[in-house]
């Protein structure tokens with residue numbers, strides 16, 4: 001299995017000279033089996049260029065898993081060229097809209113409605129299938145299995161565990177470690193604390209045996225203090241999770257929109273010092289990096 005970061009930025013695209021090394025496109029990961037079968041994790045703006053490349057070898061067949069439908073994870077989809085051409089086969093997987101009680105097809109077609117986009121979903125010419133996901137569902141693609149786990153984010157967000165060619169990669173989508181919303185002394189503090197512990201443990205258990213973790217690590221600890229509840233993790237918390245779950249390789253992603261390449265270098269150097277001897281490899285996800293699992 002190989003994987004390539006097509007988009008590593010969180011929240012909003014951040015193009016420009018200060019983000020060329022770590023990347024300005026929003027979340028998208030290309031995952032390939034050894035035989036070349038294609039899974040795409042999230043459809044941020046990074047999927048646009050992938051789509052252009054794929055059109056060189058038609059027909060395109062791919063499985064796109066959407067962790068959740070915040071803009072930065074679906075932004076590139078209307079610009080994914082394989083959707084427009086007959087003969088291509090695209091299966092889109094993603095969570096339902098629990099408020100409207102509709103499936104992933106409704107969520108995605110909304111962004112292509114007349115006030116937002118010139119082409120409607122009905123005008124797409126590829127063979128498109130939609131599969132609405134549930135928590136802890138295992139999707140058998142034949143060449144790979146993709147299993148979901150509900151993450152902690154202010155949207156229904158499914159982390160995806162991809163098992164393929166004897167290797168396993170887990171991608172969180174966006175995730176904030178579960179935390180106690182009550183203060184010590186509040187009536188519900190202890191009970192809620194138990195729920196928090198259970199959920200964090202369930203995630204750690206789900207990650208055991210995973211070879212590669214690609215995880216939301218948008219903030220430094222000092223930034224997180226004023227951004228609690230926004231649905232994102234920190235460098236340190238993500239690395240702690242990896243250590244607890246016994247992960248071999250970690251890629252920190254969903255980079256803060258305003259973070260420059262030079263600032264990323266400084267953070268990575270600090271983390272390497274502080275986590276020296278931690279027993280696993282970690283790095284920042286960089287747009288364009290093509291890696292072997």
Ligand SMILES: [Zn+2]
Pocket residue numbers: 010011070072073174254
């Ligand atoms: Zn996001």
Ligand SMILES: [Zn+2]
Pocket residue numbers: 068070153155174231
């Ligand atoms: Zn999000």
